[in-house]
Amino acid sequence: MTSHSSQPKIVILLQYTLIIALALFLLYLGVKDRPNTPFLQRQLVSTGLISEQGLYLQPVRIEGHTEHWFEPKPKESNWILVDKIPLGDNNFYPVYYSVNGFQILRRNKTTQLFMSHGWLNKTSVFFVFDTGATSTLISDRETLAALSPQCESQNKTSSVDTIYTVCVSHLDTINLDGFMVNDTAEKTASQVLSYTHLPNWRNVKDKNASDHNLLGMNLIKGFNFVIKNKYLHLKPSNTQLFMVSPGIASLELTNANIQREYDH
Amino acid sequence: MRTFNASMIINVVLAYLFTALATVNAGEGFEFTRDQGSDLYYTGAGWLKVSALYDDYPDHFFLDADIGNARYRFVVDTGASTVFLPYEVAKKNGLACNPAVSQTASGEMQSCTATLPELDVSGISFSNIQVSYPMYPESKELEPWPLLGMDVLGRMDVKYINQALYLRPKTTTDYAPWLLECLRTPHLICKDPLSRD
Numbered sequence: 445m446t447s448h449s450s451q452p453k454i455v456i457l458l459q460y461t462l463i464i465a466l467a468l469f470l471l472y473l474g475v476k477d478r479p480n481t482p483f484l485q486r487q488l489v490s491t492g493l494i495s496e497q498g499l500y501l502q503p504v505r506i507e508g509h510t511e512h513w514f515e516p517k518p519k520e521s522n523w524i525l526v527d528k529i530p531l532g533d534n535n536f537y538p539v540y541y542s543v544n545g546f547q548i549l550r551r552n553k554t555t556q557l558f559m560s561h562g563w564l565n566k567t568s569v570f571f572v573f574d575t576g577a578t579s580t581l582i583s584d585r586e587t588l589a590a591l592s593p594q595c596e597s598q599n600k601t602s603s604v605d606t607i608y609t610v611c612v613s614h615l616d617t618i619n620l621d622g623f624m625v626n627d628t629a630e631k632t633a634s635q636v637l638s639y640t641h642l643p644n645w646r647n648v649k650d651k652n653a654s655d656h657n658l659l660g661m662n663l664i665k666g667f668n669f670v671i672k673n674k675y676l677h678l679k680p681s682n683t684q685l686f687m688v689s690p691g692i693a694s695l696e697l698t699n700a701n702i703q704r705e706y707d708h
Numbered sequence: 709m710r711t712f713n714a715s716m717i718i719n720v721v722l723a724y725l726f727t728a729l730a731t732v733n734a735g736e737g738f739e740f741t742r743d744q745g746s747d748l749y750y751t752g753a754g755w756l757k758v759s760a761l762y763d764d765y766p767d768h769f770f771l772d773a774d775i776g777n778a779r780y781r782f783v784v785d786t787g788a789s790t791v792f793l794p795y796e797v798a799k800k801n802g803l804a805c806n807p808a809v810s811q812t813a814s815g816e817m818q819s820c821t822a823t824l825p826e827l828d829v830s831g832i833s834f835s836n837i838q839v840s841y842p843m844y845p846e847s848k849e850l851e852p853w854p855l856l857g858m859d860v861l862g863r864m865d866v867k868y869i870n871q872a873l874y875l876r877p878k879t880t881t882d883y884a885p886w887l888l889e890c891l892r893t894p895h896l897i898c899k900d901p902l903s904r905d
Contacts, residue, residue, distance in 0.1 A: 556789050557789060557858060573786050573787070574785070574786055575769065576855060577787055578765070578767065578768070602850060606812075606847075607849065607850060650815065653815045654812065654816075656811065658787055661768060662767070664767075664868075665871060668868060668869050669867070670866070670867045670868075671861065671862075671865065672866075681869070682870060683870075
């Protein structure tokens with residue numbers, strides 16, 4: 445023996461309508477009560493560098509004061525993800541800035557050295573951040589092939605175990621993920637927009653030859669930096685050798701505006 | 709029940725010392741003349757100011773560090789993973805050799821690693837430092853600088869502001885005893901370990 449529902453269709457329809465209305469009402473309450481609702485629709489990064497999709501501000505209380513974090517956020521930080529450099533196989537190198545406009549460099553887990561990334565004449569290059577290097581050195585063969593260096597002059601240089609000759613070549617542009625060479629400064633062209641490399645880089649067959657690129661003091665001297673908590677915080681100094689790209693400048697400005705708006 | 713241990717008390721005393729001396733010097737810092745190596749300058753907040761000492765290397769930073777009873781001039785090098793010593797310095801200090809391969813700007817190099825029991829970096833003291841040095845003597849024309857690499861720099865706070873470099877230990881207990889003694893003296897006369905007096 446089986447039983448059959450005797451409810452008329454109109455009652456079933458009313459029940460569904462009630463459930464849907466209740467769900468919508470609860471959703472409305474949830475959104476209404478979110479503390480960051482006023483900022484949800486805000487365009488946080490308008491120009492310049494690519495921003496992570498779906499970012500929004502979330503006020504967080506940290507040690508007695510309010511900070512504004514962007515989602516998705518790295519753990520325990522107020523960094524902003526402004527770009528992702530493709531590494532292949534769906535891997536990315538994330539470019540983070542602090543809300544104060546400092547670029548955050550991280551240490552390579554194997555070498556424990558700070559890594560930097562930039563665009564030399566629109567070629568993507570990874571560097572070791574090296575205060576011991578007088579000039580920027582490019583050793584990676586693929587990078588050199590893309591840059592097609594002209595070897596405009598030659599210098600003697602040394603590493604810890606040998607003295608060797610390097611070529612000096614010049615670049616049109618440098619963009620260290622948001623920090624660009626200010627080519628209006630007179631001294632810039634010769635000092636900053638240059639790099640060194642081995643004269644015979646095309647013929648290097650030694651598998652033990654270095655393929656590391658070094659970000660040298662000719663570029664580092666254009667910045668202030670602070671090493672704290674295992675990270676290096678980098679920002680152009682008053683030397684005017686580097687300028688901040690519009691995307692990063694607007695990021696800092698937007699954050700300042702939002703901070704003021706929220707605090708009042 | 710709250711407990712106080714010796715290191716907490718030492719930290720408080722050291723912090724007081726720096727604060728008191730900073731007050732005496734109105735935030736100007738402390739400059740020490742030394743018999744050997746370069747003079748030292750500490751800010752009132754305990755930062756060691758590292759200077760560019762040579763006209764030929766205007767953008768590089770050098771500081772003196774003591775190994776045993778000798779003082780050596782180091783380059784501050786964020787491009788070196790560890791402290792690097794020239795062959796002669798390593799041998800003079802009787803360092804052991806654990807064979808290794810080091811990556812340098814010019815390629816791979818046969819090297820040794822060893823542990824340095826004590827390194828006094830211009831008044832900031834570290835123990836059990838991992839160092840590397842070439843397995844074979846360098847050519848005589850090379851004369852490489854010792855390098856202060858990330859192993860040691862990572863144990864300090866580092867800031868480079870308007871082309872001046874500052875270093876400070878993460879904990880006040882890393883200030884060398886002789887430096888603290890130096891700071892305690894009323895006229896800031898420094899008796900560093902290699903003083904001739």
